[in-house]
Amino acid sequence: MNMSMSNKPSAFFIMLAVIVVLSITAGCSYDSNPAAVFHDEQSAALHMDKSYVALTELNRLSEELYSASNKGNRQLAYTILGHLEKASALPSVRQQGTPQGWIAFDKSLKEVKQVLSQTGSSRDWYMQAARIKLASDALIRPEAGxxxxxxxxxxxxxxxxxxxxxxxxxxxxxxxxxxxxxxxxxxxxxxxxxxxxxxxxxxxxxxxxxxxxxxxxxxxxxxxxxxxxxxxxxxxxxxxxxxxxxxxxxxxxxxxxxxxxxxxxxxxxxxxxxxxxxxxxxxxxxxxxxxxxxxxxxxxxxxxxxxxxxxxxxx
Known part of the structure; x- marks a missing residue:
């Protein structure tokens, strides 16, 4: 009789322990999915932020090139053009826009570089600088370029x-x-x-x-x-x-x-x-x-x- 009574609390505690373990296990498995989703969203946000930063830099350099062409500052424009070529070649930048757009963009960069290496009026490279500026702006502001x-x-x-x-x-x-x-x-x-x-x-x-x-x-x-x-x-x-x-x-x-x-x-x-x-x-x-x-x-x-x-x- 005493042994029977002593076994009942033991069984009760065992069942309670099993319930607690199952609850903890279920809780951990439940929390793992939101954590994974949050990590994916955070990675996507960081990737988007990286692209935005790169596009912002491209846009800034394009505006500087355009400003230099307005002022006829050939030396400054040539320096900016070098930075612009590197900025536009980044994968995070190239994934935006279209293949045809980038072909035209590279062609404008090439024509600006060619004109800058020759003597002539700044008007000769003003058009290309304007084209590059508007294209960069379209990439960073696709809805309101x-x-x-x-x-x-x-x-x-x-x-x-x-x-x-x-x-x-x-x-x-x-x-x-x-x-x-x-x-x-x-x-x-x-x-x-x-x-x-x-x-x-x-x-x-x-x-x-x-x-x-x-x-x-x-x-x-x-x-x-x-x-x-x-x-x-x-x-x-x-x-x-x-x-x-x-x-x-x-x-x-x-x-x-x-x-x-x-x-x-x-x-x-x-x-x-x-x-x-x-x-x-x-x-x-x-x-x-x-x-x-x-x-x-x-x-x-x-x-x-x-x-x-x-x-x-x-x-």
Whole structure:
């Protein structure tokens, strides 16, 4: 009887001990998951913070390069460029943006370096410095990059083109082309930033429409068709292509614009699209220069510009 009574407390304590051990074990296993989750979140936060710090440094150097180009400080710009090349090569930086954007970014860095090693005006590398600055800003502020403000600027440029064409006053076509040249310069300025955040086909669609509009204006002027309805439609397609780029809409504007703007041979690859963009920019710049020389000549002499006569005078 006494032994039976003594065994009952022992069994009770054993059961109590088992319950306590199970509770502790269960508690430990329950706490392990939150700890692992917290560790993963902390690692991700540290990684994001590291990327942000690197992007902030890239942005700071880009702003300094832009400032040096404004002041024409070639030596300072060259020093900053070296730091900028290293900062932009970091893996934590390169994982942001797009491959096409970084190809364009590296090309701008290379062109700045090439121009700085030569004699010439700071204006020659101002454009590239601006492109680098806007691209760096787009990486650190993807939702509110400075390049997005160019949508209104391009809208004003297009409005001036339209007004100049509709005025039908003397020299209206050249005024239209001058506004188009300004539009092109603004577009060149934020192209790299746009490539960091948008598909290259959207930028290519706007480029194609801009080239086509310029060619159409010259053709209509040559034919003397002052009331051509194709010009207002080209302006409208330009606005549409512009909207697609800034809003990031798909499909590409090439499917909706004038069929003569479409690229033959199917859709080009990413590298081909980028090459076409640069070729288009060069063509636009050359045509704009010819147009400006013609306009300036007519204003000075009051007679049509003749390249042949101009060459004879220079001899």
């Amino acid at each position: 400075l390049w997005l403000q160019y949508e209104d600027i391009l809208g004003d440029d297009e409005s001036r083109m339209r007004q100049a064409w509709q005025s039908q006053r003397k020299g209206y076509s050249e005024e239209t082309l001058i506004s188009l040249r300004i539009y092109n310069e603004h577009l060149q300025r934020f192209e790299v930033a746009a490539l960091m955040q948008r598909d290259a086909s959207l930028l290519l669609g706007l480029r194609n429409q801009l080239v086509y509009t310029e060619q159409l204006i010259r053709h209509v002027e040559k034919e003397g068709k002052t009331n051509a309805t194709s010009i207002p439609q080209a302006f409208q397609n330009l606005i549409l292509a512009q909207s697609h780029l800034f809003q990031g809409d798909h499909p590409s504007i090439a499917a909706q614009s004038d069929p003569r703007v479409m690229m033959p041979g199917g859709n080009p690859s990413s590298s081909e699209q980028l090459a076409i963009l640069y070729i288009s920019a060069i063509v636009m710049s050359m045509l704009a220069l010819v147009g400006w020389r013609r306009f300036a000549y007519e204003r000075r002499h009051g007679s049509p510009y003749s390249p042949a006569n101009g060459n004879k005078k220079r001899r």
